[in-house]
Amino acid sequence: MKALVSIYMFSFVLTCQAQVSDLEIHFLKNIEFLGYIIELGDPSNNDPNHAISKLIHQYPENSSKKSLEEIFSMGADIDYDVFISLMHSLPDLPLDPSYQVPAQQATDLGFKSDAELNFIRTLVQKVNTFYIESGFEKIWTDLKPYRDSTLLQLTEFAPYDSVIKEVEFFYGSSFPKYEIVPSLTIWSGPGWGGTNAEGNTARFTLGPIRFTLGPIEKDYIFKMEGFQSLAIHEFGHAFANQIVLQHDTELKETEALFLPIEPDMVPQGYSNWKTCIVEHFVRAGEVIVLEQLKNSSRSEALLQEYRDNRKFIYLDFIVQKLKEYRVANKLGYKKSVKAILLDLHDYYLKD
Template identity: 30%
Template sequence: MNAKFALLLIILWTSSTVSKSQVPSEKKRWFEIQVNKNVELLGFVYFLGYEGAQAETSDYSPRTKARYAYGLDLYRQYKAFENSKNLAVAIGFAQDIWLDYFINLLVQLDDFPNAKLRDDIDPTYYLRFSSKKDTTEAKTNAVAFIDAMNGLWREVDFDTYLTQNQPKYANAIAQVKSGLPDSSFIPTMEKFYQAHLDAYKLVPSLTIPPGMGFGVKYGAQDKTFAFHVFGAFHIPNFKDSLTLDMGFNDQKHLLELSTHEFGHSFVNPVVDELPGNMFSETESLFEPIKKVMSNQGYTAWKACVYEHFVRAGEIIISQNRGNAGDTQRLRTHYEQDRKFIYLPLILEEFSKYNKSASISYRQAVRAAMAGLIDEARKK
C-alpha cells in the first residue's frame, strides 16, 4: 500500500464524514458524500438479525442472493453473534419501526459505540419507540436501543470490520463522487419547491440492502440537514480486491434517486400542513391501488400521497433541467409500471404552477388535493 493511499484511508475513518465533494453553484451549494458508521451498523443488524437467516430458510432467487451478496457474506462471517442479547434488543425494537425512522435518529447521534440520546434531539425522532406515543416511555426505549447498539458494536468489534473493509468503502465513495449531479441540480430543485436546505448529504452504504434508498432530514441550530441514504445500485463485486466494484457506478440512477429522496424533505412538510379532511375525503382513492402500493411498501393512503407528490416533482424537475427523454420515461414508468394513477391530475396543477409566478408550491399542492377530492366524489 503506498503512503498516499494509506493516508487517504486514515482520513476516511477519522469521523462519520469520510469524504466530501463540493459542487459549486451560483448559490454556493454543495453535496457532501459520507459513510455514516451508525447507518453501517444498522444495516449489519438487518442482515445479522433478520435477512441472513431468511436467506438460508427461504427460496431466494439467484438474482436476489447476488444482490444481497455483501450482506449475506457479513452474516456468514458474524453468524456466531446471531444469538447476541444486544442484537435481540435491537431487533426487538425494529419489529414495529421502519428503517427510515431509525436512520433519521441515528444520523443525529454521535458515532457508536459512544452514542447517547442527547436532550437537544426532538422527541419526534424517537416517539415511535412507544406504541402509545408516550414521550417518557419512548425515551426509555430509545436509550435501551442505543445502548444495545453500542454494546453490539463492541461485542462484534465493528471497528475492525470497518478497518478491514476500508478499500471497499473508498471504492463506493469514488463511484458516487464520479457520478454527482451537475451544479444545476440543487438550484433547480430548490426553485421548484420554493424552499432551501442548508446541507445535502449523500450517504452510500454497503450494509443497507441494494436497491433501498431513504430520504431523511433534521433541523438543528436554525439549519436543516437533508440526507439521501442508499444501498448499492447494482450487484457488487467485492471478492477480488483488484477488480472492486461496490455497485454505485450509475450517474443517472444516482440523479433520479437523489431527486426522489431529497424531494421528500421538501414535499412531506407541505403535505403535512394540509387539513385532515383532505385525506379523509380522498381515502377512497387508495382502494383501487392499495395492493400494488402495499407491495411497494406504501401501506397507508398518506404515504401514497407523499409518493405521488414526490414523483410529480421529479417529473417537473427533470423537465426543467431539459431532460425530455428521461422525463417521459419517468412518467411512463411511474404511471404505467408503478401504478401511480393520480399523477396526471397532480401534474396538471404542477404545470400551471411551473408556468406562473403568482402560484406558490403550497397552493399547487392544495389545488391538486382539491382535485383529488373531486375525483373521489365522482366514484
C-alpha cells in the same frame, strides 16, 4: 498502500470541492451498522466470496447474539426511514453508557408518550450493546479502503449544481446544505430522503444499486445511470414531505383514495394515505424536474414505470396539475399542493 493513499487523498479533495457547492458525500458508521443489522436478519444475495462480503460476515456467531434478537423483536414494526433517522441522529457508536435519547429527539421521530420514550431509549441501549458485542468496530475499519474507492466513484457523478438549483426552483425553497450518505451494507432499497433533525440539511441515504428502472444491483456496485433522477427524488422528500403533511384537512378528506391502491402500495412500504400521497408528489416532482432539465426520455420512462408498474394511479393527474399551477402560473408549491388535494377530492370523490 500508495494506491489507497492516493484514492483517499483524491476523494478528500473531491469531497471538499462538493462542499463548496453545499453538497457533501460521506459515510456514517451508524448507518453502516444499521445495514449490518439488516443484513444479519435478512441477508442480501451478494456473492459470499466477494471481499466485502467476507469482511462483513467475518463474525458469523453475531447472528445468534441475544442482543440482536432483542433488536429484531423491538424494532419489527419500525419503518426503515424512522430507523435511519434515528441512527443519523445518534452520536457515533459505541455510545457512552449513560447516554439517553433526548426527549425532543424521540418526539421528532414519532415517539411521543412516556412509554414510547422509554421504548426508544431501551432499543438504543440494545443497539449499543450489540455494537460492542459484535466487534463491528473492526468491520468498519476493515471496510475503509472500499469506502474510499466508493467515495471517489460517487463524487465523480454526484448531481451537478444545475440539478440542485432546478430542484430548489421547482419547490421554491432551498437548504443551506445537501448531504449524500452512501452505504456498503444497506442493500434493501435505493434510497431514503429527508432532512436532519435541525431541518437545515437535505440528505439521502443510499445503498449499492443500479441506478436504473430495474432491480437492485448485486455485489456492492454503484452505477452512474439514473443517479441524477435518484438525487432529484430523494432530495425532493426534504422539500415535499413537510409541505404535503401540513394539509391535515385535505389529507383527511382524500383518504378514501388510498383504498383502491392499498394492495399495491403496502408491499412497497406505503401503508397509509399520508405516506402514499407524499410519494405521489415526490415522484411527480421528479418527473417534472427531469423534464425541465431536458431529460425528457428519462422523465417519460419514469412516469410510465411509476404509473403502470408501481400503480401510482394519481400520478398523471398530479403531474398535470403541478405543471398548471406551479410551472405555468408560478403558484407557490404549498398553495399548489393544497389546490391539487382539493382537485383530487373533486375529481375522484365528489358525487
